[in-house]
Amino acid sequence: MGSEWSHPEEREPLLQPPPLPLPPPALSPARHAAPLPARRPLPLPGPPSRVYGRRWLVLLLFSLLGLAQGLVWNTWGPIQNSARQAFAFSSLDIALLVFWGPIGFVPCFLFMGLMDKKGLRVTVLLTSALMVVGAGLRCIPVSDQEQRKWLIHGGQLLNGLAGPTVSSAAPFLSTTWFSPDERATATAIASLLVYLGGACAFLVGPLMVPGPNGTSATPLPHDISPELIKDRIEAVLYAEFGFVALIFSAALAYFPSRPPFPPSVAAASQRLSYRRSFCRLLSNPRFLMIALAYAIPLGVFSGWSGVLDWILTPAHISQVDAGWIGFWSIVGGCVFGIALARFADFIRGMLKPILLLLLSGATLSSIWFTLTCLTTVIHLPLTTATLYTSSILLGVFLNSSVPIFFELFVETVYPVPEGITCGVVTFLSNMFMGILLFFLFFYHEEFSWFNWCVPGSCLLSLLLILCFRESYDRLYLDVIVSV
Secondary structure, eight states: OOOOSSSSOTTSOSOOOOOOOOOOOOOOHHHHTSOOOOOOOOOOOOOOOOOOTTHHHHHHHHHHHHHHHHHHHTSSGGGHHHHHHHHOOOHHHHHHHHHHHHHTTTTHHHHHHHHHHHOHHHHHHHHHHHHHHHHHHTTOOOSSHHHHHHHHHHHHHHHHHTHHHHHHSHHHHHHHHSOTTTHHHHHHHHHHHHHHHHHHHHHHHHHHSOOOSSSTTSOOOTTOOHHHHHHHHHHHHHHHHHHHHHHHHHHHHSOOSSOSSOSSHHHHSOOOOHHHHHHHHHTOHHHHHHHHHHHHHHHHHHHHHHTHHHHHGGGTOOHHHHHHHHHHHHHHHHHHHHHHHHHHHHSOSOHHHHHHHHHHHHHHHHHHHHHHHOTTTSOOOOOHHHHHHHHHHHHHHHHTHHHHHHHHHHHHHTTSOHHHHHHHHHHHHHHHHHHHHHHHHHOOSOOHHHHHHHHHHHHHHHHHHHHOOOOOHHHHHHHHHHO
């Protein structure tokens, strides 16, 4: 219902070409003496546009899907000490469970092509179905420990395959359903709820699952057995499966591809084909510059936050405290990011200055955190308060930059479809995340090198944004033609 615009030519522009001028009428010699005054040309009418109230329901369903995907992906990092006790996970297992997220982006170009050809509904239903199967695999009660371990790995892989859609389709959804003065806000809500799901894992896991508070070698309290820990973890897995199944049922009942009429001129205009879009992106140095500015720090930060409990364990930070640090850093970034996106909707053309401020704050915060952890070299106070403050500020600045980056990507390379543009940059981000976690397989005894990757990536991104020349092609079309 409401799945098509005008007709099969949904990719064709609704703007009609200007009518050809009629030949001037034959005038008598007497009338040539008094020529008619020149008439000012009338502006071309824009396509019929309308904004529907149901857009908020569509945004809610998609955002909840992203939240569930982030929640399932980050299940194991915050409770890695408990998982070692319950399922005999090794350090390699913990890193691999996080690593399935970026591995799931390998076939992301297939999802981008599906979104471009079939629209949001088919892509969202396929994505949510993969998540349901993946969450169900983790709940299969198998007595053999090794088989159960591989079922959990398989479930995490299927959930990772849902990552390309929930991470890159937010600008496509906002353009399809929302007016120009709401697009940045809708992009922020849809894209940041994925991170909020990861934040909920930081909160739910440590609060629901008991575990050793301290290093992984700390013995369990006498009244808490490994069987109890395993039961609590399985309860979390069942709850996540129920949540994902509920979202899939709601999307199956109602999730249209697009409204009957587009909300803006840009939403109805013609876009490049799938092949031409990639040629345009790969041959555009400005896009490649800003894509690296996004992919490197966000990929490094995602990998770093996914094993934050592991990183903080040598500093004798408990599993619960590490969970709260991760939770508030992501929640702060979500709230601040939505507020900034709303500001960008009101004051247009300010995306680059906003990114410069955010990346400057992220660089300073990450340097503070890294120097605090170097207790043997620099004697900064290592307390829970300093770790809380520095890591929360880092999460706020980096996470809130995601929707601003997405809007700037789309403006820079328009008329490349939004799903393809953001799919490419999220693929790059997960590629850098995967490279970082790959090295973590071999160098997981000491984490100072891992901590230094974060400020280095933020500083590089800041320099790239400083050299970037911004443009707002999509906004120009909406403003000029609508007026």
